[in-house]
Amino acid sequence: MLHIYCPHCAETREEEEFRPKGEAHIARPVEPEATSDEDWGNYLFFRKNPRGLHHELWYHAAGCRKFFNVTRDTVSYQIHETYKVGQKPSVTADKGAAK
Amino acid sequence: MSEIAQMDLNPRGAVKSESPLAMTRVNVVLAASARDAGVVVREKPFLGHLVLRGRAEDEAFRAGVERVLGLALPLALGPVARDEARGVSLQWMSPDEWLIVVPAGLEFDAEAALRRELTGHYAVMNTSGGQTVLELTGPKVRELLMKCTPYDVHPRAFPVGKGVSSVFAKSSAVIRRVDEERWELVIRRSFADYLYRWILDAAEEFGVFVAAGDASHSTSRAAVRELAAEAR
């Protein structure tokens, strides 16, 4: 049972209020018709499954109904930060879990 | 027809309306009176419910809402803006969404007034038929709520005035703390029977009493026009 900070409600809420929506930052190709079958397949079906830091998209279903991003450690389940859609994470696997 | 179609959905003539709880049967042992009960449940049916969407950062939008409702637009989760005397409340639901509750029958005029005053990108949606309000009062309401929602209802996390929306039993509800021992739930019509019976069942150990549904909040149409007039 995760305890998740919603950056829109500015409160930490129970996991029951949220729904996970998979990997974050999956951008739809801007020109789908100019995208190769392979790239389109990658966009549709291929996702990371890292051991360690993972950027995820979550939905505050029972709260503000906003989507946001969560940087979570898939081993410890520690949440390093949450941030709004359109923002960049400040904690990444390259930079290391600074916090 | 225009860009947005607005429609008064309330009948002019004699039509028997039914709240979402009209069909509900109570199957717990109720306390003999409100005084014997740790929790008193009362429905506030037929209120006007509007969903307001818009840009909080737009000053004209904020000012327009305030002109119409006489309440400042809340800009973050926290206290519900409320005018008890006029029976109007305005609750932050999301960075671009607010719940407006007005007395029964006033939703059309409130919407019209908002549409007159607001410009730019916004939306007003009538949900009066889809929601109802339950009022819970009594010394055991907080404990009851702890059995229903994972949201922290302790006074330190949930001071008087606050409103949130959260999980409630296996559904969801808007939870508002009106006073020390007075709370409101805004629940969806189709889940109302489930939630109402859940609440009575969970409250049974504290003693629960159902107070008669109250229609006295329905203000006359004249009051609506007053409200709308204030907007101008």
Add this chain to the structure above:
Amino acid sequence: MSQQNRLGTGGRIDRSRPLRFSFNGQTLEGFAGDTLASALLANGVDVVGRSFKYSRPRGIVAAGAEEPNAIVQLGATEAGQVPNVRATQQALYGGLVAASTNGWPNVDRDLLGVIGSVGGRMMPPGFYYKTFMAPASLWPKYEKYIRKAAGLGRTPKEKDPDIYDHINRHCDVLVIGAGPAGLAAALAAGRSGARVIVCDEQDEMGGSLLDARELVDGRPASAWVASVLAELATLPEVLVLPRTTANGYHDHNFVTLHERRTEHLADLAPSINGRRQVRARMHRVRAGEVILATGTHERPLVFANNDVPGSMVAGAVSTYIRRYAVVPGRRLVLSTANDHAYRAALDWADAGREVVAIVDAREHPEGDLVNEARARNIRIIPGSAVIEANGKKRVTGAQVARIDIGGFKVAGRVETLSCDTIASSGGYSPVVHLAAHTGARPEWRDDILGFVPGKVPGMTPVGGVHGKSAIAEALADGAAAGVAAAQRTGFKVEAPALPKVAKVREGKAAALYQVPHVKPAMRAPKQFVDPQNDVTAAGIELATREGFESIEHVKRYTGMGFGTDQGKLGNINGMAIAARCLKQTIPQTGTTVFRPNYTPITFGAIAGRHCREFFDPRRFTALHAWHVEHGAKFEEVGQWMRPWYFPRGNETMHEAVQRECRAVREGVGILDASTLGKIEIQGKDAREFLNRIYTNAWTKLDVGKCRYGLMCKDDGMVMDDGVTACIGDNHFHMTTTTGGAAAVLDWMELWHQTEWPELEVYFNSVTDHWAAMAINGPNARKLLAELTDDIDLARDNFKFMDMREGTVAGVPARVYRISFTGELSYEINVQANHALHVWKALFEKGEKYGLTPYGTETMHVLRAEKGFIIVGQETDGSMTPEDLGMQWCVGYKKPFSWIGRRALTRPDTKREDRKQLVGLKPLDPQLVLDEGAQIVLEKEIRIPMPMVGHVTSSYYSPNLGHSFALAVVKGGSQRIGQTVYLPMADGRVHAAEVVSPVFLDAEGARQNV
């Protein structure tokens, strides 16, 4: 028997309140304050059960959660049956009825005991798998008897009348365990004003203080406990929960507490003032800080026949004597490797019974307790251990010998001491289970010969659980942690003044787990490591010899620490034995993973209030009461309760559906369509958004017009469908499937929020706001005309796929001329509070037109006659619009590459042999094919053979006069006219002709009248 082991004075029991209870059919007496275990011991009950595998007689070993043997079936009534209750954790009440879980036909004469006693080699680990492996078909039969013999308790056969619930709690500091460290922590944190919860699994708070020999501030330790509890009771933000076990420790300091509120009072929960009380409550606690004060479990020594009743852990002996005034025997031999266990011998002597000897594994024991024993002339045998117990149903003697721990051998002659009780202590294992639930691996500490909890963010271990067992040390540790935890959650407080407790000097303990025997372990009498799962030292040796080197594999091979035990009593001993066999250290060997729940928990407590009518929410439309009143049978669609059909008189479902189908096609029928998802869309970019989210075009839809739309996922597969109406230029009313409503709204929000935030559009669910009533049939217009005077119903003024606003039966309405039946049809939408009025008015006027209510079954038949799909029935996430023959609904020319478009040009989605929607006409016109039936191309059935599709919908149509089906078939659109076959499980093979999926009125004439 009459409590022959009860002392005349002392203990925390109330001798003025005798309580009668029944155990295995025998009526016995104990006192208020007893546990079931202490009352059984008071009455001299030696055998409390039979062991799981070998069926050996077993007695009470411990006094707490770690008890492996005294596991009983509880319940005076059938409805009140609870399996797997530890007698050591069950408070005694008058009228309690308990029976041994294991033992068939009874504990004293046990059939399997005969097998078990023939010899250890007969049932080594893996015995059941190896012996009963073949033939596999007989396993269910074997299993039945093995289970009966093994006895895992049983569930009640009657409905449990009690209520259970869950409560969500949030606190700053959660203290788990109310011994000295826990109470000091709770007091310190509580005084700060922080929200504190302190729980303890026992009936009484105080833990080890309740049987401590030490004085606290010159008074019995229990007096200090009482004073702390009194103060905690005055602190408004402190919640004290006795009889509450922290059962699971989850992520981010989420802890589930299992509170037993009435199980100490009676079989079933009593009512108070006529109000049913909650029997058990699960507290779902989110804590800022967790203070883990779970203490230790004493390890018994592993010696031969160490499971004979009368063999106990030393601390339990002290607990029974000091707390319950029960001496569980007459003549005691204590075998120990540490000082602390000397308490058992001293307490035994204090009780006036004989201590035969203290057998100490250390050559030179010294310490305050050792000296006290010496001063009382108790015989101490150093450098030795009990290597074997004598006796069958009760210890009759102890075989004692000098041992060489390092060389793991017996180093001297064997002396037999006559006794009826052997207390043993191999040391104290911190209760690390909860911390381990979070994934934190326990860490070995050589200085305390035990694993301590691994690091968990926001968790502080205090007291015995990290080696600070001495009372003074535990108090100081707990108080400091309480202050620190309060501070970290934003509360300031001074450390409380701590009571004075004399320090007891203790000598260093020896690391003794398995005691060497004169024979090798494989040939010595059984040396039990985990009595609950009947795991022996020899079994672990065998496992390591057979190549199981990981402790997790040893666990699975032997069963050590399985089930309700979760490695409380025996795991460390087992790991030590595995380590010795593998010639490695205990930390190298590591521990197994301890999992929730810490102790067994009833399904009632797990389910809480989420059962029966509250198992899943049921959603109702505004017209539900009318449906009930008119005899509707209901179908669950998602969480909605929808009328399925409306039988008249004694009609069968088939008869009712046939009648309803005819009524719609010949007269007029009415459907409650309120459950359809409805989404209001407003904003200047609403059209553009619809263009992107739907497969078809929306740019040119005029105000007052409706259009059917298909929604795909970006993989090109159909996910939902529905009619959307243009209400205003920037204003749309979308409908979705009943089951898809929430998912579609989330889907739209997802795209808007994450991909196209620049589009100026807002959505909101109005599903519940509108009630929708669909009148269908040739008489629909005439009926509607009776109830409206402001809507022009003329055919050319209110066309098919038009929307009009007006008044129906005096209620403002939006009327959509759309049709899911292919008939002339109007869907009347009104604000839900006014719906019943309109519905009733329709029936008042509808009688003369034969207005017939119909349900979902008729709706399904009628739409299938028209070849209209139902998403989720004709689709399964692998059907494209073209697969469904719905190319007409795909706007390839739209400028924006809408959701799903790109995928429709991938090679796989363009294959010609994809499964495509077709109609099937069974050759037998009366035969209704099974939905889900597989389709093959050849009549001769040879398995395996290629399956080319399946039936998605199948009905009998009174309008067509024959049965028909919809199906998906590979390359189906090219197979029109072919015959396909449907082999059934019973050997029959049905045949059907592939036809167009549109069976009725392909031109759509009926809906355009």
